[in-house]
Amino acid sequence: MIEKTFTKDILKGLSATPKYLQSKYFYDTKGDLLFQRIMQSEEYYLTDADMEIFEEQSDTISNVLSEQSDYFDVVELGAGDATKSTHLLKALVRAKKDFNYYPIDISENIIEQLETEIPKRVPSVTVIGLAGEYLPMLEELNRMTSKKKVVLFLGSSIGNFESKSASLFLNALNNHLNKGDRLLIGFDLKKNPHQILAAYNDKEGITRDFNLNLLQRINDTANGDFDLDSFEHYPTYDPLTGTCKSYLISKIKQQVSVDGQPINFENNEPIYMEMSQKYSESDIEQLARDAGFETEHLFYDSNKWYCNALWKKI
Ligand SMILES: C[S@@+](CC[C@H](N)C(=O)[O-])C[C@H]1O[C@@H](n2cnc3c(N)ncnc32)[C@H](O)[C@@H]1O
Incomplete structure (x- = not known):
């Protein structure tokens, strides 16, 4: 049941313009551990x-x-x-x-x-x-x-x-x-905007791995075939609005399959992953x-x- 809703939500987000994924899905067993490591990182x-x-x-x-x-x-x-x-x-x-x-x-x-x-x-x-x-x-x-x-x-x-x-x-x-x-x-x-942005862009790359892990979760539980190396973590912070947003950017034009459905990415196309309001x-x-x-x-x-x-x- 959870898997069915997961796949439905993932396909909805990846078929939308712009593409997005819901951050509540970061937290599988590996995601829980990665988040605990983020919390221990120097920048967070x-x-x-x-x-x-x-x-x-x-x-x-x-x-x-x-x-x-x-x-x-x-x-x-x-x-x-x-x-x-x-x-x-x-x-x-x-x-x-x-x-x-x-x-x-x-x-x-x-x-x-x-x-x-x-x-x-x-x-x-x-x-x-x-x-x-x-x-x-x-x-x-x-x-x-x-x-x-x-x-x-x-x-x-x-x-x-x-x-x-x-x-x-x-x-x-x-x-x-x-x-x-x-x-x-x-x-x-x-x-300070530098301090905020660094918290979502730690040197060790734990936040990057945390974001990429959702693509891995899609591969494992929604029959996906994402190549994690072809996506890049990109965090932003806007001091005017106090909004921090993170994206995964497709490094190439590519087609990915999720649950038998083709998803097309342009070169440099973002997936909006998460916001963290200040x-x-x-x-x-x-x-x-x-x-x-x-x-x-x-x-x-x-x-x-x-x-x-x-x-x-x-
Ligand atoms: C950012 S962590 C915060 C953990 C803890 N409250 C803390 O302050 O350290 C968010 C937690 O909320 C859970 N979570 C995220 N979205 C949720 C939702 N929609 N319903 C229930 N739990 C959710 C995640 O699994 C994760 O354990």
Whole structure:
């Protein structure tokens, strides 16, 4: 079933003008590992900045969360390896909170790993993983429990949505929550353009491999015959809009087959792979207001490169 939707989405994107692929498909077993290596790379400042907030301010975040309500569960959208959220889970345990942790991730592999790993890291927490897309899994969770929620959406994953889709997504997310539920959401802030671009163009070429791995995934699971060497990774950053975009560029005129269908590429034709939006404080406030949230607290790293905003559904 997942393979069928995957092939359908891939063919839709590769038949469009301009061609595109959905970045949620980066995350197969190899993609998960490559993303973890990106997070450890020298240039990818986002993880260190975000991690510093969780390492140093988790007890404060836990206190702020507890001021408003005693009983809540923690839900994490796109949990990944949950390294950052583990700090917060530990702080909540230190504060003697009784809660379940529900990681949601499109990668089944990630969910299986978290269900074994998190109980080792935070023994007193019950972990119930949900493998699938953010909102359908949140719906499933709402059928399982009506307890108050604190939803984590970290790692600037909201930045992967086009600006209109980000607002639509946050509105839809708001509709899946109850009044008083909270959302802790991560934003990468606008900063020096060189620093931003380097984060998506690391010297070791891990981000290049991460992008090319999606072509490999298409070869492996959608009967594709991409020659990975004939595509080049090309990231861009526009300081006017705060938008980082990455492309794979066909180095030659060529024909590729996916699931028996021919896909023609011109020389230098791009496939649009991913966007990563950067935000100002007023962009963040606007997003909150447009989606029916009120800002409760903003948590910054010491360089003010990154911000985790705590919003409340009003
Ligand atoms: C950029 S990583 C962030 C991981 C983690 N939150 C962090 O901050 O380190 C994005 C994660 O979201 C998951 N993901 C991407 N698109 C998704 C979707 N539409 N539904 C559910 N999970 C998704 C990926 O599998 C991946 O683990």
